[in-house]
Structure formats: C-alpha cells, structure tokens
Amino acid sequence: MPVLWFPGAGLVSDPVGSLSRMSSTDQARDAGRTVAEYWAAAESRDWAAFGALVAEDVVYEAPQSRERVSGREAYIRFNAEGFPGGWHLAVQRIVSQGQTAVSMIEFTEEGTSQTGLCFFDLDGDGRIARITDFWPEPYEPPAGRAHLAGRY
Amino acid sequence: MPVLWFPGAGLVSDPVGSLSRMSSTDQARDAGRTVAEYWAAAESRDWAAFGALVAEDVVYEAPQSRERVSGREAYIRFNAEGFPGGWHLAVQRIVSQGQTAVSMIEFTEEGTSQTGLCFFDLDGDGRIARITDFWPEPYEPPAGRAHLAGRY
Numbered sequence: 001m002p003v004l005w006f007p008g009a010g011l012v013s014d015p016v017g018s019l020s021r022m023s024s025t026d027q028a029r030d031a032g033r034t035v036a037e038y039w040a041a042a043e044s045r046d047w048a049a050f051g052a053l054v055a056e057d058v059v060y061e062a063p064q065s066r067e068r069v070s071g072r073e074a075y076i077r078f079n080a081e082g083f084p085g086g087w088h089l090a091v092q093r094i095v096s097q098g099q100t101a102v103s104m105i106e107f108t109e110e111g112t113s114q115t116g117l118c119f120f121d122l123d124g125d126g127r128i129a130r131i132t133d134f135w136p137e138p139y140e141p142p143a144g145r146a147h148l149a150g151r152y
Numbered sequence: 153m154p155v156l157w158f159p160g161a162g163l164v165s166d167p168v169g170s171l172s173r174m175s176s177t178d179q180a181r182d183a184g185r186t187v188a189e190y191w192a193a194a195e196s197r198d199w200a201a202f203g204a205l206v207a208e209d210v211v212y213e214a215p216q217s218r219e220r221v222s223g224r225e226a227y228i229r230f231n232a233e234g235f236p237g238g239w240h241l242a243v244q245r246i247v248s249q250g251q252t253a254v255s256m257i258e259f260t261e262e263g264t265s266q267t268g269l270c271f272f273d274l275d276g277d278g279r280i281a282r283i284t285d286f287w288p289e290p291y292e293p294p295a296g297r298a299h300l301a302g303r304y
Contacts, residue, residue, distance in 0.1 A: 032249070060301075063267060065293040067301040074300070082297035093271070095249045097184070102247050102254045104271070115215060117269055117286060119245065119256070134269060136286040141217040145234035148226070149212075149219040 031122050032096035035103050038120075038128060039091050042079060051076045055127040062133045085109050089116075099123075183274050184248035187255050190272075190280060191243050194231060203228045207279040214285045237261050241268075251275075 034053055041050035051072055060069040060078065069078045087109040095102045099122040107114050116135055123129040141149065186205055193202035203224055212221040212230065221230045239261040247254045251274040259266050268287055275281040293301065 061304070062293075062301075064288050064290050066290075066303050067293050068304045069301045078297065078300040082294075082300045084296075093252075095247055095252050095254050095271075097247045097249055100245075100247050115286070117288075119247075134267070134286070134288040135291075136216050136269075136288040137291070138216050138218075139287075139289070141214075141219050144236075145230065148230040148234045149214075149221045151218050152213070152220045 030126050031099055031101040031120065032094045034122060034126060034128060035094050035096070035101040035118075035120050036091065039089060039103065039105060043089050045080070047076050047080050050079065053128055054131075055123050055125070055129040058127075058129055058131065060131045060133065062135075064135060182278050183251055183253040183272065184246045186274060186278060186280060187246050187248070187253040187270075187272050188243065191241060191255065191257060195241050197232070199228050199232050202231065205280055206283075207275050207277070207281040210279075210281055210283065212283040212285065214287075216286060 038050065038053045041047075041053065054072055054075060056072050057070070058072055058075050060075055061067070069075050087107060089108070090106045091103060092106055092115075093102075093104040101120045101122075103116075103118045103120070105116045105118070107116050114135060114137070116133065118134070119130075119132040120128050121130040141151075190202065190205045193199075193205065206224055206227060208224050209222070210224055210227050212227055213219070221227050239259060241260070242258045243255060244258055244267075245254075245256040253272045253274075255268075255270045255272070257268045257270070259268050266287060266289070268285065270286070271282075271284040272280050273282040293303075
C-alpha cells in the first residue's frame with residue numbers, strides 16, 4: 001500500500017493507488033514535501049540537506065528589499081551567515097499546487113516573532129529553482145476605514 | 153468530454169475523466185477558480201458577485217494591522233467603502249490546494265503599485281470563509297548581509 005505525504009496531514013495511506021496515478025497530484029505533493037524539508041533543514045542548520053533541496057542555479061528574491069541571491073553556494077552562505085542569531089522557525093501553513101508551493105512560517109528571534117511568506121517554484125528535477133520571499137511588518141490601519149473594521 | 157478550469161491554464165479538456173474522479177483535485181480547482189472570480193468581482197466593483205463568493209459568516213483578518221471584519225455584509229462594506237479610490241488590481245499568481253488558495257496580486261492606485269498576498273479558506277459549500285490578508289512594504293536590507301546578496 002503506498003504511503004503518501006500531505007502537508008498538514010503527514011503520511012497517509014493510499015489503498016487503491018488513486019492518488020499516485022495523477023502526476024499533477026504527485027508534483028503538488030512533492031512541492032509541499034520539499035518545502036517542509038527545506039524549512040526543517042533550515043531550522044536544524046543542516047546546510048548540506050538544505051543545499052540538496054535547491055537547484056544549482058536557484059534564484060532567491062526578496063521583492064521588498066530588492067535583494068537577489070543567485071546559485072546554490074551563494075544561497076547557502078546567505079542563509080548560514082546572513083542570519084547568525086539564535087532564531088527558530090515554525091511552519092504554520094504550506095499550500096502546494098503542481099511545482100509551486102507557498103509557505104507561511106513564524107520566525108522567532110530574541111522573543112520577537114515575525115511572519116514570513118515564501119513562494120517556491122520547483123524545476124523538473126523536483127529541486128527548488130526560484131524563491132520569492134516576503135516579510136510583512138506591522139502597520140497602523142488607515143484612519144479612513146476605522147469605522148469599517150474592528151481590531152484584535 | 154468534461155471541461156475543467158485550472159488557475160493559469162483556463163479551461164482544459166479532460167478526455168478520460170481522470171482529473172474529475174479526484175475530489176481533492178476538484179476542491180483545489182474550485183478554490184483557485186473561486187479566488188480568481190473573487191478578484192475579478194473586486195476589480196469590476198461587482199459587490200453582488202463578490203458577496204456571493206464569501207460565506208455569510210466570513211472572517212477577514214489583516215495580521216499586520218490586526219484589523220478584523222466579520223460577516224458578509226460588513227465585509228462587502230469594508231471593500232466597497234474602505235477603498236474608495238480609482239484603484240486597479242491584477243492577479244499575478246494563484247496557488248490552490250484542497251479548500252485553500254493563496255493569491256499574489258498587484259494593487260495599483262495613483263501610479264503606485266503594491267503587492268498583496270492573501271490566504272483563502274473555503275467552507276464545505278465552496279464559499280470563502282476565512283481571508284488572511286498581507287501587504288508587504290519595501291524595506292532596506294540589513295547592513296550585516298549586504299555582502300551576501302545583490303540588489304535588483
């Protein structure tokens with residue numbers, strides 16, 4: 001009986017093999033699993049495992065800061081040396097479709113947490129070829145709509 | 153021959169019906185299609201169509217501003233009255249899995265564009281029950297990692 005992995009559901013059995021017949025579903029599962037492994041490798045500072053999940057020609061972009069890192073070696077260095085503190089991360093959600101996945105993580109350092117949102121595109125070998133990384137920061141709501149929304 | 157809709161691919165034919173056998177794939181397609189229709193309704197200020205896509209008890213949250221809007225009527229008002237300008241939006245990506253979808257849009261107003269990222273969770277009736285909305289803003293990269301990343 002095939003055992004399949006789903007984001008949020010973990011390993012599930014597939015008694016009639018109906019799920020594993022669909023290549024697009026396989027890709028969706030792989031993209032979600034790959035991204036889960038990517039974050040697990042980052043959290044454990046296992047840069048060899050981390051590097052094995054990304055393509056040789058991976059491109060990372062952070063549209064907010066317009067930072068770009070190209071290539072596996074540079075990208076491992078960016079992660080291993082660019083964030084030296086005692087941070088931890090927890091995956092909150094992974095949504096995947098085909099060769100794309102989106103993650104929501106909680107990144108915590110020195111008691112402060114921030115949400116990170118990341119889009120991943122995998123290549124034909126199942127490696128992460130493109131990463132688009134967002135870090136939304138708190139802001140005050142516009143005064144003009146204060147009567148239309150509550151706060152929490 | 154069933155005709156199926158995929159985000160990014162539009163309508164495609166399904167000659168052997170293999171795709172339509174899978175309920176999880178159907179749900180993924182529906183979530184992506186629903187979110188595409190949601191943004192099309194918003195762009196055309198068709199608040200009746202917009203309201204029909206969200207659940208009676210929809211909950212909208214913007215974690216950055218900690219704004220929350222509960223219920224369909226309040227949520228239509230928030231959108232129709234809270235953003236009065238001559239804005240336009242363009243969907244850049246939709247990623248969907250099961251009853252969840254994530255969108256990346258470009259929101260343009262008075263010549264200024266901003267990226268919006270939104271997580272949608274659908275209920276059992278296929279309506280949008282929960283919206284989690286993020287608006288990442290530009291920031292300067294931390295100086296400590298300037299040697300590890302280029303700019304674009």
